[in-house]
Every structure is written in C-alpha cells, then in structure tokens.
Amino acid sequence: MPLPFLTADRTFDAASDSSLPYDDRDRWRRPYRPGPWRVGGAALGLLLASFVLFAAVLIALTGSASSAAVVLGLALAVIAAALRMLRMGVWVSARGLRHVCFLMTRTVPWRRVVSVRTVQQPVRWLGLPRTVQGQALTLVRKDRAPEDTDPLLTTHSLDFLHRPAAFDRAADTVEAWAAEYGRH
The missing domain is CATH 1.20.5 (Single alpha-helices involved in coiled-coils or other helix-helix interfaces)
Incomplete structure (x- = not known):
C-alpha cells in the first residue's frame, strides 16, 4: 500500500514526470512533505x-x-x-487545487484558476498575526478580482520556516500542476 505522505520524497524531476501505471493523478496529494514545525x-x-x-x-x-x-x-x-x-496544506489532483485550513477546506477546480504565482509580500509568521517580509504562493481565480488573491503557501508557515529550498520546490510543483491542468 503506498503511503501518500511520502510522495514528496522523490527527487523533484522524478515527481513531476511520472508515467507509472499506478500513479493516479486523480488522487488528492500534497506536493511537499509537512514541515518539522x-x-x-x-x-x-x-x-x-x-x-x-x-x-x-x-x-x-x-x-x-x-x-x-x-x-x-x-x-x-x-x-x-x-x-x-x-492534514493542513495545499493538495492537488487532476480535478483541482484544495487548500485545507484548520477549520475549513476550499477546493477550486482548475477551470476557475487564472494563475498560481509566487510573489514577494508581507506574510504571517507561523500563522500568527505578526507579519514579516517573505514569499507567498498566491492563487488568482476567475470569479474574484485579480488583486483579491489567496495565499496558499508562505515561506514563514509551519511547513517552510527556515526551509527556502523546500518552499521553492513546493511552489514550482503547484505552479506546474496549474500550468498543466489549467489549460484543459
């Protein structure tokens, strides 16, 4: 039985181009490992x-x-x-992008996603009200104004604090999923 939380252990190149017959792109998967915090x-x-x-x-x-x-x-x-x-974090599948928060979960189908991009902006430190300058992976949706973006991942969250390389890999992976499935 495959362990879904270990899917990000492979190298970044192998994780993006997997043509294995059992690699089900319809299953929800987190494109990164949960952080140590x-x-x-x-x-x-x-x-x-x-x-x-x-x-x-x-x-x-x-x-x-x-x-x-x-x-x-x-x-x-x-x-x-x-x-x-x-369980909190960003999950992707062929059906869309799912942002799991502590009390709620939002799922956005790929057809409603305009873009997913990394921006430099003030971000919350460990989810607390204090903000610091960092990077955020933001989601721009068709049903909202372009300036009304949802931060999906940040460099100062529980998963990526003091792990900039892991944030870059996760952001690139989510952007790749958006580029692949957003054009369908």
Missing part, C-alpha cells in the same frame, strides 16, 4: 492526548463515569486537532 506540534498534541487519556482511565477507575467521559471527550478533541493540523 507542523509535525512537531502534532506530535506534542498527541503526547498531551495520551496523558489526558491516561487521566480519563484513572478517573473512570476511581471517580464517576461522567467525569471520565468529559475527559475522554477532551482527549478525542486534542487528537482530532492534531490530526487536522497534519
């Missing part, structure tokens, strides 16, 4: 959830079942948040 944050969340689950077991053995159920619900919420944080 994202993986570390999710790992800490799952570690916290393990302690909360242990507390739920202790409460169930010594206290009331309703208190244990509340703590179990809290642990499940932390697990869901950690898994959603790992």
Whole structure:
C-alpha cells in the first residue's frame, strides 16, 4: 500500500514526470512533505492526548463515569486537532487545487484558476498575526478580482520556516500542476 505522505520524497524531476501505471493523478496529494514545525506540534498534541487519556482511565477507575467521559471527550478533541493540523496544506489532483485550513477546506477546480504565482509580500509568521517580509504562493481565480488573491503557501508557515529550498520546490510543483491542468 503506498503511503501518500511520502510522495514528496522523490527527487523533484522524478515527481513531476511520472508515467507509472499506478500513479493516479486523480488522487488528492500534497506536493511537499509537512514541515518539522507542523509535525512537531502534532506530535506534542498527541503526547498531551495520551496523558489526558491516561487521566480519563484513572478517573473512570476511581471517580464517576461522567467525569471520565468529559475527559475522554477532551482527549478525542486534542487528537482530532492534531490530526487536522497534519492534514493542513495545499493538495492537488487532476480535478483541482484544495487548500485545507484548520477549520475549513476550499477546493477550486482548475477551470476557475487564472494563475498560481509566487510573489514577494508581507506574510504571517507561523500563522500568527505578526507579519514579516517573505514569499507567498498566491492563487488568482476567475470569479474574484485579480488583486483579491489567496495565499496558499508562505515561506514563514509551519511547513517552510527556515526551509527556502523546500518552499521553492513546493511552489514550482503547484505552479506546474496549474500550468498543466489549467489549460484543459
């Protein structure tokens, strides 16, 4: 069984021109690996959830079942948040481009994409309100004004902080998908 989170481990050239029979271009795939900040944050969340689950077991053995159920619900919420944080990012397929945020997911078919380009602009640092000068991969759509662009990836996000080469590879890959499928 192929592991979809390992698809970006190949070299950049091999990942863009794959004519393998099992390479399904209709499957949603992230064209880059999750960054160490994202993986570390999710790992800490799952570690916290393990302690909360242990507390739920202790409460169930010594206290009331309703208190244990509340703590179990809290642990499940932390697990869901950690898994959603790992899922966040940009995903591409032959059908379109999908931007997965923490609370919502937007999918744009390729026929509605005007361009995907890298621009120099102020970007959020680790998703916080503080902005710094950096690069962003922006999406220009047909149903919006050209100045109303969506930043998809930034150089200071959880995936690309202190990894400019990884940002460049990911931006080039998403731009290549847009160039290939945007003209259909």
